Amino acid sequence: MTASAHTTETVITGIGVVAPTGLGVEAHWESVLAGKSGIGRINRFDPSPYPVKLAGQVSGFAAGERVPGRLIPQTDHWTHLGLAAAQAALDDAQVVPATLPEYEMAVVTASSSGGTEFGQHEMERLYQNGPSWVGAYQSIAWFYAATTGQVSIRHGMRGSCGVVCNEQAGGIDAVGQGRRLLRADARLVVSGGTDASLCPYGLVAQLATGLLSVAEHPDRAYLPFDVDATGYVPGEGGAIMIMETLDGARQRGIGAGYGSVLGYAAGFDPPEGSARPPVLRRTIERALADARCAPTDVDVVFADAAGQRSADLVEASAISSVFGAGAVPVTAPKTLTGRLYGGGASLDVATALLALRDQVVPATTGTTRLAPGIELDLVLGQPRSLPLRRALVLARGHGGFTAALVLGRAGFASDRQR
Template identity: 75%
Template sequence: MSTSDVVTGPVVTGIGVCAPTGIGVETHWQAVLAGKSGIGRIERFDPARYPVRYAGQVPGFSAQDRIPGRLIPQTDHGTHLGLAAAASALADAGVDPADLPEYEMAVVTSSSSGGTEFGQHEMERLYRHGPSWVGAYQSIAWFYAATTGQISIRHGMRGPCGVMCCEQAGGLDVLGQARRLVRLGARLVVSGGTDASLCPYGLVAQLSNRRLSTVDDPARAYLPFDVEASGYLPGEGGAMLIVESADGARDRGAGQGYGVIAGYAAGFDPPPGSSRPPALRRTIERALADAGVTPSDVDVVFADASGVPEDDVIEARALVETFGPGSVPVTAPKTLTGRLYGGGAALDVATALLALRHGVIPHTVGPTRLAPGCDIDLVSGEPRNTGPRTALVVARGHGGFNAALVLRRSGSD
């Protein structure tokens, strides 16, 4: 079945970005097109004693300027970013939540770490001064669902609310859930994710997976699919998106939005040592089938691009087996931000939607020589003005999570 035969699905009508590439949709998009990296030496604490000293950090973010003051001491930095991105997404969509029925608005976000930095500070108070020094908000600020809860409270959204904890894959899983909620009658869903674990406790926790790059050069530390790939760099931030039915968006004058969520699938890898193959290829195939498209319909793949050599080969093999060697452009703008965990795939979706809207495939900054086994058409050097209409976004999470999301340019039915 071709894209011309696909029934219109839920549309994304608003995007809010708080990422290392900048705050706001246009700032982020221009940084991506220019290949402007948001990775630098970690500034939220002194990283000198740690093997990883570089990360993607949101520049110029001031919680005081973007969220109600009373929420700042009650919530973690990751939730601050999520609240700001959600407010920006609602404004971008032209939505005033007060105009909609409160039980017809939902919130589903992705989280990998919860309020790590907030929790570290409270634990420091506990160890140094005793239990009476631990604030009451520790009981909620550390929680994975804190961002979902705070967004729903701030905007009066009392429909189905939830959080998905699937590491990087969660940023696609929540959009799959948002699509399901719209189909079940939700008027509007705030979805996406932001994470922020750039504190000593959070960094040490991330180091335990042995996938972070310790290369002491920010330009060469995160090189997915490259012969010098050595892991990835962490980052903070992400994106929030507004998902609505196509009819609902048109009825309120929002037009066609950024694009259509056409297909989604999730999978889980077999345990280590199993004779069964990784789940990624099958997950991609199921997402394409769900969207009613064939591999030849896909114009660009936004890769998971872990930067871990064995993972890169698995992903490249899944793409080659699905599309053929070098037959679809593959890109990974996340080399400009680092991997943002719960926020990373949501930011990839935002970038993919902008690529479809503007007819441009952004390039991947960093890799120069593809590693053996990575027989893909990695877009490098500069963006390609090829007018993509259909995009596939791939994400994997530590522990075996896999997800794939198919997006179509609005008006491409």
């Protein structure tokens, strides 16, 4: 990496949120600070035949109000959410794509499930009526890169485009890739992710992991780090963000935006049963090194919070090993939304940036009694007002994906370099 790359500050200037906690940045943030949950009984289909009946669903979303009409029958609900979030992020950042060079705008999104609901309906037509009933758009609507493709086409973004398929970790990895592109030849990157796998086909695929909670009361279904943890609740939605260099944002008259991407690292856990330890601790240490900061420089950790006892213990041990037992506030606001897979870490990044903006750590709902071995200062009950300069966001995806991202308060990185 060149010396100039080290001094290229990446800032996030726009955020678009479509989440169970609300549509839009401020609606989401208001729900998070109030501890207002978006988890409830699944209503996108009848969940009665399935052991999992709860999920975090995006309510009040009407594709016809937020997505061009011609795209609605061509794309999945997951892409509808992504298109709406991307437009909201561009508006938030005051970006008019037509005024920027098309080959200097890039799109990198995270996806986990792809267009499962669209795909299920087309398979039903195939099995019930035959091949001639399957629509032509099946070939693209289910594909993991569909949201990236549709966003780039809609806004004329013809720079480097791609998709990261790392389950829950993908949202952080998409931001990491966005930073790489900005250090190369991109002027602006649309990054983040959404997911929407709440259909029978999608739910059954998730059940195969054995990690979902089958609890039927929303308040006790998703309890990360708790003695009564039984798994996690699935969800849909996520966040899309606009990434730029600080110089580029200043040239547009925007400034430091919501905050800076200071450090990033990714890893992959060894196979189950291996004698080698999980890589989360090392991933955190590498992200801190990339950010050129010490553990004592981090003011809050947004945890992955798997809600499964052994996975929670691994994460808690990694955090305690790096920062010290109970030495840094830890939170997991995803207990209000469920785990959103490709959209989950993206929403955590957006929430962490809002925490840095308003100098407050949101609380973790549901969890009341830490399980044995969990030595964390988990923020419970009410949000905690603190001086916040840097936040660490963690994410782990099913199969071993691990990622860590260090964020800085808006203007903080620039001030530090003066």
